[in-house]
Amino acid sequence: GAVVSQHPSRVICKSGTSVKIECRSLDFQATTMFWYRQFPKQSLMLMATSNEGSKATYEQGVEKDKFLINHASLTLSTLTVTSAHPEDSSFYICSAAPGTGYTDTQYFGPGTRLTVL
Amino acid sequence: LAKTTQPISMDSYEGQEVNITCSHNNIATNDYITWYQQFPSQGPRFIIQGYKTKVTNEVASLFIPADRKSSTLSLPRVSLSDTAVYYCLVGAAGGYQKVTFGIGTKLQVIP
Numbered sequence: 001g002a003v004v005s006q007h008p009s010r011v012i013c014k015s016g017t018s019v020k021i022e023c024r025s026l027d028f029q030a031t032t033m034f035w036y037r038q039f040p041k042q043s044l045m046l047m048a049t050s051n052e053g054s055k056a057t058y059e060q061g062v063e064k065d066k067f068l069i070n071h072a073s074l075t076l077s078t079l080t081v082t083s084a085h086p087e088d089s090s091f092y093i094c095s096a097a098p099g100t101g102y103t104d105t106q107y108f109g110p111g112t113r114l115t116v117l
Numbered sequence: 118l119a120k121t122t123q124p125i126s127m128d129s130y131e132g133q134e135v136n137i138t139c140s141h142n143n144i145a146t147n148d149y150i151t152w153y154q155q156f157p158s159q160g161p162r163f164i165i166q167g168y169k170t171k172v173t174n175e176v177a178s179l180f181i182p183a184d185r186k187s188s189t190l191s192l193p194r195v196s197l198s199d200t201a202v203y204y205c206l207v208g209a210a211g212g213y214q215k216v217t218f219g220i221g222t223k224l225q226v227i228p
């Protein structure tokens with residue numbers, strides 16, 4: 001199956017700093033990638049849709065100036081958490097699909113554990 | 118996006134067959150049904166996808182009745198390593214389509 005990677009797998013930072021998370025599709029190109037956030041014992045919540053070459057589309061309630069998304073190429077999307085605070089501590093997961101066909105499946109990255117002190 | 122309803126949790130002994138049912142009364146004509154498995158601190162892993170009747174792969178089977186208002190994921194002879202959260206998702210399955218996760222079913226396999 002298609003492989004999606006994320007880097008770093010975990011990061012600890014001080015409050016007020018910015019953190020960048022990378023999401024890569026290793027063996028396929030993805031025009032669209034998705035970013036999710038998951039708090040402990042909760043389900044995944046979609047944050048935004050990352051579109052190659054254009055602006056990301058954010059879900060309601062997600063601050064676009066705080067969670068900067070850049071989809072610079074067909075294999076890389078980055079999520080930057082700016083001025084991180086403890087409440088931003090969470091598990092961030094990206095996903096992508098290898099095609100645009102009707103039954104193409106979303107493949108998920110392994111996730112990035114962010115801890116803000 | 119069709120809303121889904123699943124049991125919050127299930128327990129099963131090792132070696133048993135486990136069936137997890139998902140209700141999706143508002144499923145649209147173009148919607149597919151996809152199941153994912155998630156272990157703690159990992160991203161979801163695709164298990165199986167179907168549109169109608171029955172789909173089987175090396176991991177599981179998916180049963181979908183004619184009205185498509187529900188679906189059942191069947192895991193044969195579960196082992197301890199199958200302890201995870203299982204999500205049922207309904208929607209257009211294309212690569213551009215965003216998906217919405219419900220609460221999922223926490224399956225605990227007991228030795």
